[in-house]
Amino acid sequence: MPRAQLDHERLQQDPVAYVGELELRRRILAAGFMLIFSLAITGSMGVMALMDGHIGLASTMFGIALTVLGAYLGINLVKPNPHIPLAVGGLLMLLYFYLLLSGGVNNTGLLWAVMLVPGFINLFGYRNGALALAVLGALTCIVLFYPEFPGLEAKYDVSYRARFLAVFVALTVLTAILDTGRHQTQQALRALTRELESQAGTDALTGLANRREAERAIMRLMEQGEADATQYTVLIGDLDNFKQLNDEHGHALGDKILREVADMLRQHTRGGDLVARWGGEEFLVLLPDTGREGARLLAEKLRGKIMAIGDDYVPPLPITISFGVSGGMAGASADQSLAEADRKMYVAKQAGRNRVEA
Numbered sequence: 001m002p003r004a005q006l007d008h009e010r011l012q013q014d015p016v017a018y019v020g021e022l023e024l025r026r027r028i029l030a031a032g033f034m035l036i037f038s039l040a041i042t043g044s045m046g047v048m049a050l051m052d053g054h055i056g057l058a059s060t061m062f063g064i065a066l067t068v069l070g071a072y073l074g075i076n077l078v079k080p081n082p083h084i085p086l087a088v089g090g091l092l093m094l095l096y097f098y099l100l101l102s103g104g105v106n107n108t109g110l111l112w113a114v115m116l117v118p119g120f121i122n123l124f125g126y127r128n129g130a131l132a133l134a135v136l137g138a139l140t141c142i143v144l145f146y147p148e149f150p151g152l153e154a155k156y157d158v159s160y161r162a163r164f165l166a167v168f169v170a171l172t173v174l175t176a177i178l179d180t181g182r183h184q185t186q187q188a189l190r191a192l193t194r195e196l197e198s199q200a201g202t203d204a205l206t207g208l209a210n211r212r213e214a215e216r217a218i219m220r221l222m223e224q225g226e227a228d229a230t231q232y233t234v235l236i237g238d239l240d241n242f243k244q245l246n247d248e249h250g251h252a253l254g255d256k257i258l259r260e261v262a263d264m265l266r267q268h269t270r271g272g273d274l275v276a277r278w279g280g281e282e283f284l285v286l287l288p289d290t291g292r293e294g295a296r297l298l299a300e301k302l303r304g305k306i307m308a309i310g311d312d313y314v315p316p317l318p319i320t321i322s323f324g325v326s327g328g329m330a331g332a333s334a335d336q337s338l339a340e341a342d343r344k345m346y347v348a349k350q351a352g353r354n355r356v357e358a
């Protein structure tokens with residue numbers, strides 16, 4: 001399937017997770033570019049060293065270039081995951097310290113730090129990236145200003161070191177500031193996506209999940225269930241003679257009763273169950289890991305609780321509900337169970353209403 005279509009489907013399925021995945025993909029892309037630059041630079045350094053007759057240095061540079069190539073192929077082969085930026089950052093840090101100490105070709109090793117500034121901010125974000133660069137800068141200072149630092153073969157004169165550090169600090173601060181803007185936009189996008197997603201899945205009148213959200217929850221249960229094939233049940237409940245109630249007492253009271261029924265269903269079901277407004281005066285309760293007998297007992301309890309809502313009105317209102325119960329195994333299609341619950345709910349209506357048909 002083409003990438004654009006996959007992205008579109010992912011966005012439809014889970015927009016909040018999709019926004020998070022985009023951020024990870026951006027970081028992995030940055031990791032890939034850093035490896036390509038490192039490959040090009042170490043490869044050219046190897047060629048330059050070879051041309052200057054420094055066989056040892058050339059072999060080391062080609063060896064590093066091969067390692068970087070391996071890392072590049074590796075990150076493209078594995079599934080995108082948050083360890084990739086960490087591993088690439090660690091590899092480039094090692095490479096930097098090697099070049100800093102050895103000087104690379106013509107004492108240019110120190111300049112690698114300049115590439116690491118935008119690189120680390122891209123890999124780790126402005127906060128962790130700036131922290132990693134502060135550690136890198138501090139270690140560089142120790143190497144450069146500790147008299148006779150063990151292993152330091154390169155020669156950097158004093159004014160070069162001082163200028164380099166000033167540029168490094170300024171570049172780190174400016175890049176981090178620039179990235180805070182991107183970070184804020186990203187956070188706002190996430191918050192907005194979460195908010196829109198929640199609104200799109202919520203019924204405005206009752207605050208319950210709406211039909212779209214319920215269908216998605218059923219789909220998720222079916223997908224999860226494919227692995228462990230658990231049992232589930234579904235209740236479809238429809239308020240009885242609701243049209244008459246609306247006609248006699250007004251739409252506003254009808255709305256109030258729908259809210260009260262929704263609260264009652266929510267209060268008397270478990271956290272893992274899903275209660276949704278399936279249609280106008282129709283509700284759906286999805287019960288994962290529940291058998292038919294348990295579901296029938298729950299439906300009976302809910303029927304009694306909903307009937308009791310009417311007793312709080314003076315004079316009492318005839319608020320009753322008819323339930324259809326059906327079940328199935330998670331992993332298969334849920335269409336059949338939904339159709340069966342619906343059919344049974346109509347059987348309950350025909351049998352006189354205010355009943356559970358299981």
Ligand SMILES: Nc1nc2c(ncn2[C@@H]2O[C@H](COP(=O)(O)OP(=O)(O)OP(=O)(O)O)[C@@H](O)[C@H]2O)c(=O)[nH]1
Pocket residue numbers: 205238239240241242243244246250251252253254255258279280281349353
């Ligand atoms: N107040 C209010 N009424 C609604 C809402 N959604 C649907 N209804 C009403 O619910 C009533 C449903 O009527 P019917 O489908 O004829 O069913 P019923 O009167 O409940 O009869 P049975 O289902 O056969 O027991 C209609 O009058 C709808 O207008 C809503 O959001 N608020």
